[in-house]
Amino acid sequence: MNLNHIIRAVGLAALVALPFAAPPYILHLVIQILIWAFIYTAWSLMGRFGFVSFGHGAFLGVGAYVPALLWNYYGVTPWIGIPLSVMAAAALAIVVGYPCFRRRVLGHYFALVTLALSQVVLLSLVAARDITGGSLGFTPKAVGHSWYALQFPEKGYFYVIAVVLWLAGLLVWRMIDRGIGREALEAISEDEDAASSIGIDVMRQKMRVTIISAALTAVGGAIYGQYVMYLNPETVSGIAVSLQIVFAAIAGGVYSLLGPSVGSLLTLSLTEGLRVWFGTDYIGAANTIYGILLVLCIIFMPQGIVGSLQGMRRRSTIAKPLVTANRQSATREPSSAAP
Amino acid sequence: MDIYLLEAIINGVLLGGVLALLALGLNLIFGVIDVVWICYADIVMCGMYAIFFLYAQYHLPLPLAFLIAIIGVAGLGVLVHLLIIAPVLNSAPINQLLATGGLLFFLQSFATLLFGTDFRNIGVRLPVLEIATMYVSFARLIAFAVALIGAIALYVFLKRTYIGTAIRAIAQDREIVGLMGVDQRRVYLVVSAIGGALAGLAACLLALQYDVHPYIGNTFGPVIFMICVLGGLGNMIGGFIAAFVISQIIAIGGYYSSTELSYVFAFTFFIVLMFIRPRGLFAP
Numbered sequence: 001m002n003l004n005h006i007i008r009a010v011g012l013a014a015l016v017a018l019p020f021a022a023p024p025y026i027l028h029l030v031i032q033i034l035i036w037a038f039i040y041t042a043w044s045l046m047g048r049f050g051f052v053s054f055g056h057g058a059f060l061g062v063g064a065y066v067p068a069l070l071w072n073y074y075g076v077t078p079w080i081g082i083p084l085s086v087m088a089a090a091a092l093a094i095v096v097g098y099p100c101f102r103r104r105v106l107g108h109y110f111a112l113v114t115l116a117l118s119q120v121v122l123l124s125l126v127a128a129r130d131i132t133g134g135s136l137g138f139t140p141k142a143v144g145h146s147w148y149a150l151q152f153p154e155k156g157y158f159y160v161i162a163v164v165l166w167l168a169g170l171l172v173w174r175m176i177d178r179g180i181g182r183e184a185l186e187a188i189s190e191d192e193d194a195a196s197s198i199g200i201d202v203m204r205q206k207m208r209v210t211i212i213s214a215a216l217t218a219v220g221g222a223i224y225g226q227y228v229m230y231l232n233p234e235t236v237s238g239i240a241v242s243l244q245i246v247f248a249a250i251a252g253g254v255y256s257l258l259g260p261s262v263g264s265l266l267t268l269s270l271t272e273g274l275r276v277w278f279g280t281d282y283i284g285a286a287n288t289i290y291g292i293l294l295v296l297c298i299i300f301m302p303q304g305i306v307g308s309l310q311g312m313r314r315r316s317t318i319a320k321p322l323v324t325a326n327r328q329s330a331t332r333e334p335s336s337a338a339p
Numbered sequence: 340m341d342i343y344l345l346e347a348i349i350n351g352v353l354l355g356g357v358l359a360l361l362a363l364g365l366n367l368i369f370g371v372i373d374v375v376w377i378c379y380a381d382i383v384m385c386g387m388y389a390i391f392f393l394y395a396q397y398h399l400p401l402p403l404a405f406l407i408a409i410i411g412v413a414g415l416g417v418l419v420h421l422l423i424i425a426p427v428l429n430s431a432p433i434n435q436l437l438a439t440g441g442l443l444f445f446l447q448s449f450a451t452l453l454f455g456t457d458f459r460n461i462g463v464r465l466p467v468l469e470i471a472t473m474y475v476s477f478a479r480l481i482a483f484a485v486a487l488i489g490a491i492a493l494y495v496f497l498k499r500t501y502i503g504t505a506i507r508a509i510a511q512d513r514e515i516v517g518l519m520g521v522d523q524r525r526v527y528l529v530v531s532a533i534g535g536a537l538a539g540l541a542a543c544l545l546a547l548q549y550d551v552h553p554y555i556g557n558t559f560g561p562v563i564f565m566i567c568v569l570g571g572l573g574n575m576i577g578g579f580i581a582a583f584v585i586s587q588i589i590a591i592g593g594y595y596s597s598t599e600l601s602y603v604f605a606f607t608f609f610i611v612l613m614f615i616r617p618r619g620l621f622a623p
Contacts, residue, residue, distance in 0.1 A: 052433050099614035107432060108375060112568045113613050116606040119561050123606070127599035239561055243440050250437060284451030284553070291445030298438045299426045 019159045027155045033268045034162035035224050038169040040249040040260035042216035045176060045209055047246070048254040050189035054242040055096065055114030058121040059089040059214040061237025063221030065125060065132065068140045068231055071149065073131075078150040082222045089218030090211050092117075097210040101203055104192070115239060122238030137232040140225070150226050158227050165223060166261070169216060173257055176212075181205055251297050253304025262306050344594055346473040351590025352583065353475070356483035357544050358559070359582035362566045363490055363575055364537030370510040370573030371530045374424055374435045378443035379538060380560030382419070385446065386412040386542025387551035388454060395461045409539035416535020417528055424531070443556070450553035458550035465547060482544035489540050490579060493533070502529055510573065562589075562602070565609045571619025581620060585609075 019027060043056050066088055067081030076084075096117055099105075105113055126134050133139075143149045152158055176182055184205045187195040196202045225231050234240060244267075252263025270293070274286030301308045365379050376382070386408045393404035419442065427438050465477040497503040505521045506529070517523055549555065566585050570577030585605050592601030612620065 052436075096610065103614050103617045105613055105617045108436070108572060109568060109613065109617060111433070111436065112564050113610055115561060116565055116609050120603050120606045120610070123599045123603045127597055127603060239557060243443070247437065247440065247444075250433075282452055283455070284448040284453075287448030288445060288452050291441050291443075291448055294441035294444060295423060295438055298434055298441060299423070302427075302430055302434055 015163055019156045024155055027159060029268065029272055031155065031158050031162045031227060033264050034159075034166040035220055035227065036248070036268060037261035037264035038162075038166045039217055039220035039224075040245060040252065040264050041166075041169040041173050042213050042220060043245050044249045044254040044260045045173060045213040045216070047249055049185040049209065051206070051210070052111050052246065053114045053213075054111050054239070054246060055117040056214075056217050056245050057118035057237040057239070057242035058092060058114075059217040060221035060224075060241060060245075061118070061121045061125060061233065062089045062092060063218030064225035064231050064236040065138070067222050068138060068225050069131065072138075072141050077148050078222065078226060079148075082150075082219065085222050086215045086218045089214045093210050093214035094207070097207060097214075098203075101206045101210075115242065118238055118242045122233050125233040125237060132233070135233060137230055139230050142229060151229070161223060162227075165219070169220075170257060170261075172212065172216065176209065177257070181208065185209060247294055250304055251294065253307035253310075255303070256306045256310060259304055259306040263304070266305065342473060344591070346475070347590045347594035348587065349473065349475055350479060351587045353479035353483040354590060355583035355586035356479075356486035357541055358563065358566055358586055359579045360486040360489055360537055360544070361541050361559075361563045362570065362578035362582050363493060364534045364541070365563055365567050366570070366573055366575045366578045367493070367506075367530060367537070368534040369567065370575065371506055372420075372424065372428075372527055373432075373513070374428075375439070375564070375572070376419070376534070377436055377439045377560075377564070378419075378446060378556070379534075380556035380563060381443050381446040382412060382415060382535065382538045383542045383545065384450060384551065384553065384556045385415060386539045387546045387549075387555070388450065388459075390542060390546045391459050391461050391551055394463075395459070401463065405543040408542055409536050412539030412542060413532045413536040416531040416533075416538065419535075420527060420531035425527075443560075447553050447556065454553065456553060458552045460550045461546050463547055476548070478544075478547040482548065485540065485544055489537065493537070496533075502526065506530055562605070565606065569609055569612060569620055571621050574619060574621055577619055577621035584620075 018030060022030070039056070039060065043053065046053055063082075063085045066085035067076075067078045070076035070081040070084065071078060096114070100110060100113060125132050129135070140151075143151060145152055145154070184195065184200045187198075187200060188202050188205060192202055221236055225236070248263035248267040249260040250263070251267060252261065252265075253259030267290070271286055271290055274289055278285040297305070303311060361379065361383065365376060368379075369375055389408040389411050390404050393399045393407055394401055399407070419439075423438050423442055424435070427435050465481070468475045468477050468480065497507055505516065505526050508516045508519070508521060509523065509526055513523075562585065566581045567578050569585065570579070570581035585608075588605045588608055589601045592604040
C-alpha cells in the first residue's frame, strides 16, 4: 500500500510539472494520450463485462462532429454543443443498445451489429459531404483564444482539460467498480437467466453502463475535436478507430483502473515513436510493427499488459481471458487497488 | 419498369455473386473452426496484389497468374491458421477476433509499406455488353458465373468427398468427431486452405473490376461480415442468399441516392433485421 501511495504521488507530481518542463511536442503527445486514455477507459466500462462493442467509433464520431457543425453553421458555443452531442450519442446508444439487449444479440453478433453501427455513422458523414466536407474533413472555425468557443492555441489549457477529463474518467470507472452494479453486471455476463432469477434488473444494468460508456466516449470525441481542430470521418468513426479503441483498451487490460490508460500510453507512444523513427520514407512501417506487436500481445498476454503484470505480482496462476463470458470472473477481487 | 432501375437490379445480382463467394469462405471457416477471420477481405487484397504483379509487372499469362494467386492465397490461409489461429484456438472468442484484427492492421500497413498507397489496375479491359439498351459489365457477368460455379464445386466437395463429410461433421459436433477417427487438425488446415482459395478466386474476379490498393479490404470487408451474420454465422446457404439481398439493397439504393447512402441503407437494414431475427434470417 505504501509503495502505491508513493507511486501515485510521484505520478501526480509529474503531471503537474509536465506543462512547465516539457517541450510543446511532448506536451501535444501527452494531451493526446490523456484524451484517448479517457476514451479507452470509457470503452472498458462495457468491455470488462463482456459487451465488446465495435461501435464506439459511432459515438466518437457523433461526439466530435455535432459540436463542430453547430459551431460553424449556427455559431452555437461548444458549451451547449457538447452536451447536445452527448445526448445524441446516448440516444444512439439507447436506440441500438435497447433492442440488442432485449433480443439477446450477444457475443460475435453484438460485436458485428455495433461494427455496422460505426460504419453507418462513418458513411453518413461521408455521404453528407455538402455539410460535413465528406472525406476531405471538416475544420471548425478558429477564433483564437476563447473560452466561449473552447479554443486555446496555447497547449497548456488543453493539457489541464485533458488531465481533468482523464481523472474524471478514472473516477467513473472506480465508482462502477466499487458499486453494487458491478456485481450485478458480472453476474449478467456469466448467465443472464440466473442473474435475472435472483432479482437483478438485467436490462437496466446493461443500459446504464452502455449509456455511460457512450456518453463519455462522445465527450472524449468532442474534446479531441476541439483540440486538434480538424475532423475526418476516417479518424473519428468507422471500423478503423473502433478497432483501435478495442485494441488499446484490451492491450492495456480492461480489468484494472489504469489498464486502458496504459494501453493508450503504450500504443500512442509506440506508433508515434515508430513514425518518428521511420520518418516519411517508409510509410506503413510503423503500423506494420504495431500490427505484429498486437497479434503477439494477444497470443502471449491475453490479460493485457497491466493484467499480466498484476498476475506476476500476485503470483496468481489462474489464466483469465481478456474479456470473460465464463465463470472465472466472479471470484475476482476488485482489481482497481493493485497499481 | 424504368430501364435504369432494371440495369441497377441486374448489376446488383452480378455483384451479389462475388459477395456470395466471399461469404461462403468466411462461413465455412466460422462453421468449422468457430473463428471469425476479420481480416478476410485483406487476404483478398493480398491475392489482388499477387495478380497485379504477376500479370502487369512480370507479364505472365492471365490464367497462370490467376492460378498462382489462388494457390498462393490458399497457402496464406494455411499460414494464418498455423501462426495466428492455432495458438488462440482455446481462448475467448473475442481474443480470436482481435488476433485476426491485428493481422488486418498488419496486412494493410505491410501492403502500404511494400506497394505505397497508389491505386493499381491490372489493365485488362473487358467489353461492356449492351443487352436491350441496358449496359452490363462483362467482367461482372464472368464474376457472377465463376462465383456460382465455385459455390457449386464447394457444395459437391462437401457432399461427395470423405474430407468434405468430415468437415460437415465437425461443423455439427466438434466434440464427437475425434472419436470417429477424424483428425481435427488436418480438417482445420484443409478448411483454412479452402477458405484461402475462395478468397483467391474472389481476388481474381475483383481484380478484373476494381483497382487494388492497401485499404480495399475496408470497403467490402464489413459488408461480408454483415452478409454472414444476416444469413446466420456458419450457415452457408443462408449467407449465399443474404449476399443477394444485401447486394440488391446496395444496387437499388445506389440508383436512388449515392453509393455511400446505399451502404448506409444496407447497414441499417442489417441492424434492424438483427433485432427482428437475432440469429440471422434463416435461423430455425
